[in-house]
Amino acid sequence: MIELIDTYWLYFLVGQYPHGPLGGLALTLILAVLGLLFAFPLGLVFGIARVSPWRSVRWPVTALIQVVRGTPLLMVVFWAYFFLPSLTGQNTDQFWTMLTALVVFDAAYLAEIIRAGIQGIGKGQTESARSLGFSYLDAMRLVILPQVVRNMLPSLVNQFVATIKETSLGYIIGLTEVSFIATQINTQVLTRPAEVYLLLGLTYFILCFGLSRLAFWLERHLQQRTMAKAHA
Amino acid sequence: MIQIEKVNKWYGSYQALVNVTESVAKGEVVVVCGPSGSGKSTLIRTLNRLEPIQSGRIVIDGVDAYGPHVKLNAFRSHIGFVFQQFNLFPHITVLENCTLAPTRLRGLKPSEARDEALTLLARVGLAAKARAYPGELSGGQQQRVAIARALAMRPPLMLFDEPTSALDPEMVGEVLLVMRDLARDGMTMVCVTHEMGFARDVADRVLFMDEGKVLERAVPSEFFARPEHPRLRQFLSDIRTPFAEAA
Ligand SMILES: Nc1ncnc2c1ncn2[C@@H]1O[C@H](COP(=O)(O)OP(=O)(O)O)[C@@H](O)[C@H]1O
Ligand SMILES: [Mg+2]
Numbered sequence: 001m002i003e004l005i006d007t008y009w010l011y012f013l014v015g016q017y018p019h020g021p022l023g024g025l026a027l028t029l030i031l032a033v034l035g036l037l038f039a040f041p042l043g044l045v046f047g048i049a050r051v052s053p054w055r056s057v058r059w060p061v062t063a064l065i066q067v068v069r070g071t072p073l074l075m076v077v078f079w080a081y082f083f084l085p086s087l088t089g090q091n092t093d094q095f096w097t098m099l100t101a102l103v104v105f106d107a108a109y110l111a112e113i114i115r116a117g118i119q120g121i122g123k124g125q126t127e128s129a130r131s132l133g134f135s136y137l138d139a140m141r142l143v144i145l146p147q148v149v150r151n152m153l154p155s156l157v158n159q160f161v162a163t164i165k166e167t168s169l170g171y172i173i174g175l176t177e178v179s180f181i182a183t184q185i186n187t188q189v190l191t192r193p194a195e196v197y198l199l200l201g202l203t204y205f206i207l208c209f210g211l212s213r214l215a216f217w218l219e220r221h222l223q224q225r226t227m228a229k230a231h232a
Numbered sequence: 233m234i235q236i237e238k239v240n241k242w243y244g245s246y247q248a249l250v251n252v253t254e255s256v257a258k259g260e261v262v263v264v265c266g267p268s269g270s271g272k273s274t275l276i277r278t279l280n281r282l283e284p285i286q287s288g289r290i291v292i293d294g295v296d297a298y299g300p301h302v303k304l305n306a307f308r309s310h311i312g313f314v315f316q317q318f319n320l321f322p323h324i325t326v327l328e329n330c331t332l333a334p335t336r337l338r339g340l341k342p343s344e345a346r347d348e349a350l351t352l353l354a355r356v357g358l359a360a361k362a363r364a365y366p367g368e369l370s371g372g373q374q375q376r377v378a379i380a381r382a383l384a385m386r387p388p389l390m391l392f393d394e395p396t397s398a399l400d401p402e403m404v405g406e407v408l409l410v411m412r413d414l415a416r417d418g419m420t421m422v423c424v425t426h427e428m429g430f431a432r433d434v435a436d437r438v439l440f441m442d443e444g445k446v447l448e449r450a451v452p453s454e455f456f457a458r459p460e461h462p463r464l465r466q467f468l469s470d471i472r473t474p475f476a477e478a479a
Contacts, residue, residue, distance in 0.1 A: 128319035128378075131280055132333040132385060133309025142332065147323050 001195050008185050012199075015176045023176030025203065031095070031170065031177065032163040035102035036156070039163075042107035047114025048140060061111075068108035073166055077101040081173050094175040098167070106163055113155045117148035153222065157215035161208045168204075178203065233258045233389060233420045234279065239288030241274060241444075248274045249285070250444040258388075261421045263431040263452075266441035267467060272424040275441065276391050279422070280311040293388060309337050312382030312390040316398050318374040320366035326353065326377050327362040330384045338385065345384075352380040356410050372403025376410055383414075390414065392423040426471060432456060440464045 015023020022030070049061040068076065080101040084092045092100075121144050129139035168179040176184075182200040186193050234256040241249040248271045256262050264272050277283040279290060281297055281304060290297040295307055321329050330349035334340045340348070353359045356376040358369075366374055375395055382390060392411065396404040408430050415421055415434045425431065431438050431452055438455040440448040440463075447461045459465045 122317075122319075124315060124317050124319040125321065127282055128313070128315060129321075131282060131308055131311070131313035132382070133305045133307075133337050134333065135305050138336065142336070143321055147321075150323060 001199070004185075004189065004192065004195055005199070011185065012178065012181055015181055021176065023178075024181045025178045027095075027175070028164065028167045028177040028179075031098060031102065031167045031175075032160060034099055035106055035163050035167070036160050038099070038103045039106035039110055040156075042103060043110025043114055044145070046107055046111035047118065048145075050111055050115040051118050053136070065108045065111050068105060069112070073101065073105050073169055074172065076105050077169055077172060080104075094170065094173050097173060098170040098175050102163060102166060105166070106159060109162075110156075110159060113152055113159070114148060117152050118144055120151070121147055151222070154215040154219040157211055157218060161211045161215070164208060164211075165204065233260070233293060234422070235289070235291040236275075236279075237289040237291075239275075239278065239285050239290060241278060241283065241285045248444050249278070252288070252444075252446055254439065254446060254449070256420065256422060258420055259418050260436045261415045261419075261423070261434055262437050262439060263435040264422065264424045264439045264441060265426055265428075265431065265467070266439075267470075270441040271444040272441055273393050274444075276393050276422060276424055279391055280308050280313055282313075305337075309333070309385050310387050310389070312379075312385065312387040314375070314378050314382055314390065314392045314395050316394040318366075318371070318378045318398070320374055320378055320381070322366050324365075325362065326358065326364050326366065326369070329366065329377060330381045333381070334384050349380070349384055352383050353377070355383075355413070356380045357406070370403060371399045372406045375399065375403075375407045379407075379410055379414075389420045389422075392421065392425065394424050394426070396425065396427060428456070428471065440467065442467075 011024065013024050014026045015021065017023065017026070046061050046065060049057050050065065052058045052061075077098065080092075080097045084097060084100060118140075125143055125147070126139050129143040130136070134142065167177050170177045171180045171183070174180070179200060182196055186196045189196065234254070236252055236254040239249055239252045240247065252275060264275065266272055274283055278285050279292065279297070285298060292307075293310065295302055297307065320326075321332070324332065327346065327349055330352060331340075331342065331345040334345040334348065335342055338345075350359055350362060353362055356379055358373060358376055358380070361369060361373060361377075366377065369377065379390075379395075395411070396407050399407065404427065408427060411421070411423065411430070412434050423430075423435075433452075435452050437449060438452050439446050440455075440459075440461065442463045448455070448459065448464050450458075456468065459468055
């Protein structure tokens with residue numbers, strides 16, 4: 001195992017970089033971070049649209065979200081892979097394909113988290129903002145959403161964990177993220193698949209478990225703060 | 233200041249306001265009381281259009297509230313509203329609660345808004361709490377901040393929907409004191425409240441509501457000394473001896 005790590009650690013971490021494209025664990029993390037970063041504003045817009053008082057806004061977005069949530073990510077990846085080029089008229093590389101799929105998929109899930117968060121804030125908040133003279137959208141932006149986002153920090157970290165795991169599906173379209181690299185290593189070594197995939201599994205686990213603990217800690221921390229306030 | 237003409241309101245098939253006609257003069261303090269579910273909140277919430285009405289007319293400061301040309305947000309910003317549950321914004325400080333609307337909606341500079349807010353907070357006795365978060369305050373303090381926040385928009389009219397009903401008894405006084413001070417200052421006020429001491433001392437007129445109708449209206453001395461409607465007599469004896477029914 002040690003020699004395995006000794007030989008392949010750099011390949012595992014960054015793929016063929018700098019002699020080829022960046023890959024490995026670095027690519028996995030970059031995809032996950034960018035995926036969440038782009039999915040968040042989109043999810044925010046979708047989440048707000050989900051609870052919009054205007055039907056013409058609410059319905060199409062609700063339909064889109066239900067379709068995406070009712071679809072395995074693998075299908076979304078395929079759609080992006082085959083559909084995106086015919087839409088844009090040019091070939092999309094694996095990175096952008098995967099990123100698009102992740103953003104659409106995560107945005108749908110984030111939208112539901114945000115919708116629940118908005119509905120969890122008492123209607124007294126909206127009413128008091130509106131009675132001061134704020135418009136619906138200002139009440140959302142200045143009063144409701146800041147509270148929602150603060151409450152959903154733990155969910156965001158958990159979504160990041162999910163996104164990290166989701167990037168492994170990039171394997172299907174030949175994206176050189178960490179699972180793909182592990183498979184490459186396995187093909188080269190040939191004799192030690194158990195160890196290779198154990199290392200891969202451990203890598204995912206340490207990353208995701210660590211982040212889950214962070215989410216848990218955040219949740220408790222936020223809870224304690226509200227409790228402390230309530231009892232003050 | 234307020235004209236309410238033949239207002240009817242339904243929640244589905246339930247009629248919550250029945251042909252209500254009232255008016256409130258500038259500088260007048262009107263207390264609205266009545267049993268729970270009689271439509272007091274509904275009435276006061278129709279005044280700033282938190283609830284729509286199905287027929288009738290409400291004119292406030294010359295503006296037809298339900299007219300076709302009313303600018304809803306501007307209209308509302310001229311009416312202070314204080315809720316039973318305070319509804320302060322918990323994610324920002326007391327001071328920011330009082331400066332948010334003035335900076336965004338009145339176009340004040342942050343420093344101006346801050347100075348005005350501090351003056352108002354001092355007036356409700358909470359200047360020292362400007363940097364605290366709402367969750368760190370007692371109920372009575374929160375309600376006083378809520379009043380300061382509403383005042384920060386400089387409304388010529390203040391509406392109160394049971395502002396002391398969610399408070400522990402020992403905090404009721406501090407909130408009523410602030411309201412009394414406002415009334416003395418000439419503010420036009422409509423207060424839904426069961427604080428009969430406040431009604432007696434501060435109100436110019438008291439209205440009694442039951443089942444969506446205003447059954448009686450009188451100056452406080454008349455209202456309490458010579459209640460005419462039997463429902464009002466019943467109501468007054470109930471709140472004077474709250475345990476009579478149980479006994
Ligand atoms: N949003 C609503 N939907 C349906 N019925 C309501 C709603 N709000 C109030 N009501 C009903 O209207 C009546 C008057 O309520 P309300 O104005 O809150 O009374 P009060 O403030 O005098 O206690 C009650 O019977 C109540 O159940
Ligand atoms: Mg009420």
